[in-house]
Amino acid sequence: MSSQDNLTDDTTDFGFERVKTAEKAGRVREVFDSVAAQYDLMNDLMSGGLHRLWKRFTIELSAVRSGQTVLDIAGGTGDLAAKFSKLVGADGKVILADINAAMLSVGRDRLIDRGALSNIDVVQADAQFLPFDDNSIDCITIAFGLRNVTDKAKALRSMHRVLKPGGRVLVLEFSKPTSPLLSKVYDAYSFSALPAMGKLITDDADSYRYLAESIRKHPDQESLLEMVEDAGFVDCRYHNMTGGIVAVHRGIKG
Amino acid sequence: MDHDPAVIAGVSLAIEAVIAKALELSPGTQGRLKQLHPLDIELHCTQPSLRVFASIEEDGGVQISNYRETKATVSIEGTWRDFSRLASASDPAAALINGDIKISGDTAPLMQLQAILGELDIDWEAPIVDAIGPVLGHQLAEVIRAILSGSTTAHRRMKRQLSEFILEEGRLSPPKQELDSLFTAIDELVLRTDRIESRIKRIKKRASNLIGVVE
Numbered sequence: 001m002s003s004q005d006n007l008t009d010d011t012t013d014f015g016f017e018r019v020k021t022a023e024k025a026g027r028v029r030e031v032f033d034s035v036a037a038q039y040d041l042m043n044d045l046m047s048g049g050l051h052r053l054w055k056r057f058t059i060e061l062s063a064v065r066s067g068q069t070v071l072d073i074a075g076g077t078g079d080l081a082a083k084f085s086k087l088v089g090a091d092g093k094v095i096l097a098d099i100n101a102a103m104l105s106v107g108r109d110r111l112i113d114r115g116a117l118s119n120i121d122v123v124q125a126d127a128q129f130l131p132f133d134d135n136s137i138d139c140i141t142i143a144f145g146l147r148n149v150t151d152k153a154k155a156l157r158s159m160h161r162v163l164k165p166g167g168r169v170l171v172l173e174f175s176k177p178t179s180p181l182l183s184k185v186y187d188a189y190s191f192s193a194l195p196a197m198g199k200l201i202t203d204d205a206d207s208y209r210y211l212a213e214s215i216r217k218h219p220d221q222e223s224l225l226e227m228v229e230d231a232g233f234v235d236c237r238y239h240n241m242t243g244g245i246v247a248v249h250r251g252i253k254g
Numbered sequence: 255m256d257h258d259p260a261v262i263a264g265v266s267l268a269i270e271a272v273i274a275k276a277l278e279l280s281p282g283t284q285g286r287l288k289q290l291h292p293l294d295i296e297l298h299c300t301q302p303s304l305r306v307f308a309s310i311e312e313d314g315g316v317q318i319s320n321y322r323e324t325k326a327t328v329s330i331e332g333t334w335r336d337f338s339r340l341a342s343a344s345d346p347a348a349a350l351i352n353g354d355i356k357i358s359g360d361t362a363p364l365m366q367l368q369a370i371l372g373e374l375d376i377d378w379e380a381p382i383v384d385a386i387g388p389v390l391g392h393q394l395a396e397v398i399r400a401i402l403s404g405s406t407t408a409h410r411r412m413k414r415q416l417s418e419f420i421l422e423e424g425r426l427s428p429p430k431q432e433l434d435s436l437f438t439a440i441d442e443l444v445l446r447t448d449r450i451e452s453r454i455k456r457i458k459k460r461a462s463n464l465i466g467v468v469e
Contacts, residue, residue, distance in 0.1 A: 053263040060263075060321040241260040 012150055015213030024150045025126070029100055031207040032076075032148075036102040038202045040077050045197055046208075052079075054246050055143060057239070058172045059083050061250055067091040068138035071162070073127045073155075074098055074145020078107035082116045084141075090119060095132075097125040098145075127155035132162040139163075143172040147218040156231035163253040169233060175240070175247035176220040182243045190215065221247045257304060259320060266306070266318035273316045279376045286370045288314035293363045296326035301333040310367075328359035 011018045014027050035042060043051045059080065064070055066089040072081045074097070081096040088094060096111070098104045104124055111117045125131050127142065127149050140159045149155045159169050177183040190212035198208025219227060221238050224247070228236045233251025240247050277284040293310040307322045332340075332355035343349035347368065350357070357364070382398075383391035420426045428436075 050260060053260045053267065056263045056267065057259040057321070060319045063321075063323045239259055241258060243258070246260075 013214070013217045015210040015217065017213075021150055025099065028148045031210050032100040033102045034204045034207045035198075035202055036076075036100070036106050039103065039106065040079070042198065042201055042208075045201065046194060050242060050246075051144075054172060054241050054248070055080055055083075057241065058141060058143060058170050058248050059087070061239070061248060062139050062141060062168065062170055064088060064092075064139050069093045069095070069136065071095045071097060071130075071132070071137045071140045073125075073130075073140060073142040073159070074148070075141075075143075076100070076103040076107055076145075078111045078116075078120075080141055080143055081107070081120055082111060082114055085111075085116045085118075085120050088119060092119060094120045095123055095137075096120055097123045097127075097130075099124065099126050128158055130158045130162050134161055135164045137162050137164060138167050140167070140169045141172065142170070144174065146171050146173050146224075147214045152219075153227055153231065156227060156233075160232045160253055165253055167253050169228070169249075169251045169253075171224065171228065171249040173224070173247065173249075174215040174218060175224070175244055178240060178244035182245070186245060221249075224249055257302075257320075262304075262306070262320040266320060269318050270316065273318075276374070276376055277315065279378060279380055280374055283370060283374050284314035286314075287316070287367075288312070290363050290367060290370075292327075293367070294322065294324070294326040294328075295364065295367075296322070296329040297337070298329060298331040299334055299337060300331060301335075326359060328357065328361055328364050330364075331356040331358070 010021050012021045012024050013019075014024050019027060032039075047054075062070070062084075064084060064087045066087070068088050069092060070081075070084045070088060072078075072084065072094065075081050076098050078096050081094050084094045096104070096107055098107065101124055104122055108117070108122050111120055111122075123131070127145065128151055140163060142155075142159075146152055146155065156169070163169060177186050191209070194212050195205040195209045198211075199205035202208075218224075221240065221244065225236055225238055228249050228251040231251070232253070234254040236249065236251040238247045238249040277287070287310055290310045291312050291314070295308045297306045297308070299305075305320060307319050307326060309317045309319070311317055332353070336353055336355045339353060340346055340349050340355060347365075379392070379395040382395050385391065386394065421429050
């Protein structure tokens with residue numbers, strides 16, 4: 001899926017709906033404003049704790065070392081940023097970026113509670129227009145965030161711009177299950193159990209219905225790989241996890 | 255990568271948690287492990303194909319991962335069967351040297367690690383005391399200790415009695431001394447046979463020379 005498919009006639013996907021491109025960011029913000037306070041709890045419930053393992057492998061793939069600068073886009077509640085903070089140490093820096101102020105606020109509070117803010121900068125930023133110098137970041141991660149970005153291709157190009165040559169981008173995102181049977185089970189779970197859980201925990205079934213729909217509209221493994229390559233990254237590859245429910249894509253800036 | 259990284263990450267997380275708990279109950283060990291930092295051990299299982307890395311952290315903790323781009327300090331390669339044999343061996347060092355496992359890289363820190371782990375002394379009474387209080391906890395620990403000690407003694411006794419039965423009562427196997435004496439006698443016989451053989455060869459050679467002279 002290219003940027004053009006996503007943005008035909010100045011409209012774009014918002015779950016299964018078509019909305020005006022200019023409206024999508026606002027609609028996504030409403031969703032995350034609603035779920036921010038219970039976001040981590042819901043993630044644990046919805047994935048059965050698996051999101052921690054997916055993120056753990058993403059961190060392993062990052063190969064981040066002491067003294068490096070890491071940008072965690074759509075970092076929300078800061079769980080990846082906290083882990084990177086330990087890896088880069090006092091000489092390095094982690095930038096926790098999210099477009100949503102409510103999510104950032106929750107993330108910042110959590111990081112203060114963990115005492116992990118000494119080498120973390122918190123920045124409200126849109127992934128499509130990253131407010132950082134060219135060639136200034138060693139590693140960029142975006143975990144479960146790219147599908148909510150209005151123009152994914154533009155966001156990937158923006159990431160490519162700010163990365164240092166040799167730096168890497170890691171996109172952790174829901175993807176397409178590799179087994180048809182798993183796909184059916186997963187569909188049933190996403191469209192029935194997920195909104196019901198959302199209703200029970202956050203009293204907001206619609207936001208979780210949007211999450212399920214946005215996952216289905218997100219490019220599959222091969223399409224996203226193509227998008228990462230089109231953005232200028234080289235040595236691109238992906239790793240499926242949990243039968244392809246989630247995939248982590250890696251690209252290097254040449 | 256053949257295996258689902260999430261599964262490996264889950265197993266790694268569980269192993270890390272067990273190691274962290276063991277180190278917490280044996281603080282001296284963690285202090286000694288600190289001296290081995292930075293040590294990266296690669297365990298490469300060839301059948302089934304799997305790579306796991308264990309790293310000693312700056313604080314003496316152990317991190318398990320299944321992806322690493324830097325070269326490990328020491329790499330241990332073998333099949334799942336080789337690793338199982340190593341894990342169940344009564345003398346892991348001997349099993350490592352005599353088995354089919356291949357080791358490459360700097361093995362000195364690996365030997366140090368083995369020595370540290372050999373002296374691991376886990377204070378397993380502490381979590382019981384924390385959970386149910388010092389009086390009851392200590393009593394329960396004493397009971398567990400007695401059961402463990404009793405079962406170890408019983409196991410040792412059973413092993414000895416079984417050995418005695420095989421040797422003395424059942425006469426299913428000769429005693430070690432008898433075997434040693436037999437093997438020594440066989441060795442001596444082999445030596446004598448070799449000597450006789452070479453003597454026969456010499457005599458034959460001499461005889462053929464004599465026949466040649468007479469003709």
